[in-house]
Amino acid sequence: MANTFNGIGTTFYGKRDFEPDGSYVTTKWFVLGFFPVFPVSSLRVRYLDSSGVPFLARTSSFEVVEELPMNGVQVICTYVYAIFIVAWCGYFMTKDMPVPAKLVLIALGIAIPHALRYFAKLMAS
Numbered sequence: 001m002a003n004t005f006n007g008i009g010t011t012f013y014g015k016r017d018f019e020p021d022g023s024y025v026t027t028k029w030f031v032l033g034f035f036p037v038f039p040v041s042s043l044r045v046r047y048l049d050s051s052g053v054p055f056l057a058r059t060s061s062f063e064v065v066e067e068l069p070m071n072g073v074q075v076i077c078t079y080v081y082a083i084f085i086v087a088w089c090g091y092f093m094t095k096d097m098p099v100p101a102k103l104v105l106i107a108l109g110i111a112i113p114h115a116l117r118y119f120a121k122l123m124a125s
Contacts, residue, residue, distance in 0.1 A: 001062065002028055004031060004034070007031065007032065007033045007034045008031065008032055008033075009030070009031065010028055010029060010030055010031065010040060011028070011029055011031050011034070012026045012027065012028055012029070012043075012045070012062070013026070013027060013029050013036055013078045014026050014027050014071075014074040014077065014078050015117055015121075016071070016073070016074055016077075016120070017044075018120060018121050019044075021046065022046050022047065023044050023045060023046040023065045024044065024045065024121075025042060025043070025044050025068060025071055025074065026042070026043060026044075026045055026074075027039050027040075027041070027042045027043075027070070027071060027074050027075060027078065028040040028041045028042075028043065029078070035082055036078050036079065036082050039070060039075045039078075041067065041068075041070065042067075042068045042069065042070050042071040042074065043064050043065075043066065043067055043068060044064075044065040044066040044068060045062040045063060045064055045065060046062065046063045046065055047060070047061075047062055048060075048061040048062060048063055049061050081113055084109070085109065085110060088105075088106065088109040089106050089109070092105050092106055093106075
């Protein structure tokens, strides 16, 4: 499975092609500083559970349903999202505006893909 230590290692990024059984397609990435460097493989997985402290020491368990060919669309979307977040945060951090406004705008940029994923999951159910 995927494993990172201090932001270096492998992790799963992306969720698409949801099935009614709760499985979805994700891509395993090699990451540096949690930034996706290159894709390793694409898999259909089913989320089982997680434990630990969110954002600090969290362990998630997945069941691999199927190994798939590399999902090119997901790879491109992950790169675009990662670059978007860096550019979005960088843009608003350099603007002369109140800190709360910066934080709200940065949070909106991060939340948009999660909202889209939520609606895609609803449509698959």
